[in-house]
Amino acid sequence: MDQEVKKREFPEFNFPDGELLLVNKPYRWTSFDVVSKIRNAFKPLKLKVGHAGTLDPLATGLLIICTGKLTKKIDEFQAQEKEYTGTMVVGSTTPSYDLETEVDATYETSHLSEEMILEACKPFIGDISQFPPPHSAVKVEGERLYHKARRGEAVELRPRAITISAFEITRIALPEIEFRVVCSKGTYIRSLVHDFGKSLNCGAYLSRLRRTRSGEFRCDHAYEVMELVRHIRELKEKESTNMIAE
Structure with a gap:
């Protein structure tokens, strides 16, 4: 019998104030593709989203994504080993x-x-x-x-x-x-x-x-791109429902 797949537990995000997101960049995606996919998930909200340290399209693994006010620290994260x-x-x-x-x-x-x-x-x-x-x-x-x-x-x-x-x-x-x-x-x-x-x-x-x-951040703790996008969309739907209820 197949075991039930447990849904990922997400922290309480505050994207406008600034979040550092660890993402596992897929093969053949550009780093900008990842940023664009996450930025589009916030629409119609216009939120700053950027990445710290470009990965070639044929490379995979850890890509640090910053949102909101934390984008000001991109150079700092990019400089890490x-x-x-x-x-x-x-x-x-x-x-x-x-x-x-x-x-x-x-x-x-x-x-x-x-x-x-x-x-x-x-x-x-x-x-x-x-x-x-x-x-x-x-x-x-x-x-x-x-x-x-x-x-x-x-x-x-x-x-x-x-x-x-x-x-x-x-x-x-x-x-x-x-x-x-x-x-x-x-x-x-x-x-x-x-x-x-x-x-x-x-x-x-x-x-x-x-x-x-x-730096101190490891790919073992990274989100898959679409996993993160789905969560952002779910948060938006929840906020919309709460606003209607009020």
Whole structure:
């Protein structure tokens, strides 16, 4: 006999005064898609809704959403340390450094050993410089890089100072390598994987990425997008019913 699914217990939200909502971003949704879906749930009430720390469409996991007056603290939340788990594929590269584009080159991987792979992580730990991927939301001359990349325009990229606190290999099953990364704001995991593949002389691209933590907040405590949207709509219906009753 199927067990009855327990409904999620929600706290007493005060969205206009400001709420911090932990959301599990779905695969292929943009971060703005999540914000838009939640903002639309409040209509016709016009409420400020924003996110702290963009996730690529092909990434999943923790997205911090702020509402109302708490949107003023977005930069503060965005600056917090992040943690990710992911999978890379070695022996191939793509122009976007992930699955957004097709493989453009393949390389030999027979020279790789477990010891070599584990040792290759060490130079990336600490304060390092990193170039953003050509297919990224970084603005150059007022335009997103991915727009220029899709037109085939060559752009001179500038390195960024970032900090990698931890870079651990958690599973090796070539051509796949699973990993965990703890890093500062502004780190591109796609670039980390790309550079890691170059250091092994075999190329690599990111095939899966999940943000598991941002500061003290963990994805284990996150709401599913539509679960949260349904709850907001239920609250609105309840408020409307109470107003009519009064």
